[in-house]
Amino acid sequence: MSGLGGGDGGEEAAAWYESAVDSLLFFRGDVAESVGAMRRVAPGAPLGQAFAAYLGLLGTERTQAVAAGEEFARFRAEADHTAFTERERAHLRAASVWLGGDIERAGAMLREINVGWPRDTLALAxxxxxDFFTGNADSLRDRIAGALTAWDEEDPHYGPLLGMFGFGLEESGDYARAEQVAMSAVERQPRDVWGIHAVVHAFEMQGRFADGIRYLDARRRDWGANNMMAVHNWWHYALYALEAGDTDRVLEIYDATLDPASSSGLALELLDAAALLWRFYVDAETAEDAQQLVGERWGALADAWAARDNGPHYAFNDTHAVMAYLGAGRMREAEELVADRTEWAARPHPGVSNHTMTAEVGLPVCRALIAFARGRYPETVELLLPLRGRLQTFGGSHAQRDAVQRTLVEAALRGQRWELARTLLSERLNLRPTSPYNWLGQARLADQLGQAALAATARERAAALAAPGKSALAGAGVAQPRGPVRA
Known part of the structure; x- marks a missing residue:
């Protein structure tokens, strides 16, 4: 469903548009090339210009967004908007609002497009x-659910829509249905890497990490390289290996797929690297122990974040940059980033969603991470405890935000907040009773309370739960470099 207007380009432009939409859905690296070709063939087509603006924003990189905004502004100033259809004008308005910083309003405008045009795949995708960037779980689910009945189930893009719907179901807590829907999406389109990602999330949230390892191994040729989701799905594989207690495999995966030396250097990949290494940092008894295990990886990652110098654009990225600086022992850079965002947030920025994200969630989380690194665990608790129920408002998934939740658990344990630690661990154990991490936390708490029998039982439970994951990893192949993902 292209509907290209602007009076030029014709069938060739429509073909490039459909190719670009297909690449967007399947996270292929040639999406930008297809959009560029469409714009060359039909420079006056508004959907081509809106598509280019969206691509400039989807990477959550300020430099890309600024460049896209400048091109988009030139087009809008020169174009005859009376020649465009209502749908085209709606896309131009949505892109303009997002470029202006109001990502939530842009999301609402795109949803309105799908009320009138439920088969507008660009608006849905x-x-x-x-919805993912803003942590809006209900809309992740309902945006797609509201369009599905307008689609022919034989349409080749119906499968990717099911993959999106599956992810929305998972983030909304319906794990069994999410798994079912996402698996059906992948059965339709084996290279639907977002659908695979939805299945992986469903396993993660159910603590079924051995099943996740086997699932990813069975489909590795479909997801493991040559797409823009490869790094993130390898990150999920590493989380499974971490639950199984195989730190050597985790670091092997990091070196082959997440290390910034072999990545694009974009924030979406660097934050996965930081979130993985931060789990080592939090789990280790001392910063020195974490450094000994991770080695020089923190320094290279911190260098990659510093090289971006991207300014205030997306608070979720900022927290992961702070993780990298702290892991590398570069406290000054972490504090400088927080000082810069504090100064920025103190000024009014009407209509900029990231202002609220930064002021209300991003900065308190960053300060809590710094307090944790300084050993000020009561301060970490006081900063994170009021936020734990609304961390989703600065974006990411449950699995990604768990790095912050684990920081709170560890701060409660180290700060001797025993009742709070008991409550947090009880929640985790009852929500994911198959997680070795949760049982090991319970064992540590029992140690501190002098409950030796309970501690021993919890450790035995953790070891028994880790065993299937270790067995699954024993039959897995070696992680390979992720391969090129962008044209």
Whole structure:
């Protein structure tokens, strides 16, 4: 469903548009090339210009967004908007609002497009990513659910829509249905890497990490390289290996797929690297122990974040940059980033969603991470405890935000907040009773309370739960470099 207007380009432009939409859905690296070709063939087509603006925003990189905004502004100033259809004008308005900083309003505008045009795949796909960036679980689910009955189930893009719907179901807590829907999406399109990602999330949230390892191994040729989700799905594989207690495999995966030396250097990949290494940092008894295990990886990652110098654009990225600086022992850079964002947040920025994200969630989380690194655990608790129920408002998934939740658990343990630690661990154990991490936390708490029998039982339970994951990893192949993902 292209509907290209602007009076030029014709069938060739429509073909490039469909190719670009297909690449967007399947996270192929040639999406930008297809959009560029469409714009060369039909420079006056508004959907081509809106698509280019969306691509400039989807990477959550300020430099890309600024460049896209400048090109988009030139087009809008020169174009005859009376020649465009209402749908085209709606896309131009949504792109303009997002470029202006109001990502939530842009998401709502895209949803309105899908009320009138439920088979507008571009609006569905971009809106779904906006829901992810803003942590809006209900909309992740309902945006796609509201369009599905308008689609022919034989349409080749119906499968990717099911993959999106599956992810929305998972983030909304319906794990069994999410798994079912996402698996059906992948059965339709084996290289639907977002659908695979939805299945992986469903396993993660159910603590079924051995099943996740086997699932990813069975489909590794479909997801493991040559797509823009490869790094993130390898990150999920590493989380499974971490639950199984195989730190050597985790670091092997990191070196082959997440290390910034072999990545694009974009924030979406660097934050996965930081979130993985931060788990080592939090789990280790001392910063020195974490450094000994991770080695020089923190320094290279911190260098990659510093090289971006991207300014205030997306608070979720900022927290992961702070993790990298702290892991590398570069406290000054972490504090400088927080000082810069504090100064920025103190000024009014009407209509800029990231202002609220930064002021209300991003900065308190960053300060809590710094307090944790300084050993000020009561301060970490006081900063994170009021936020734990609304961390989703600065974006990411449950699995990604768990790095912050684990920081709170560890701060409660180290700060001797025993009742709070008991409560947090009880929640985790009852929500994911198959997680070795949760049982090991319970064992540590029991140690501190002098409950030796309970501690021993919890450790035995953790070891028994880790065993299937270790067995699954024993039959897995070696992680390979992720391969090129961008044209």
């Amino acid at each position: 971009v809106g779904h990513q906006i």
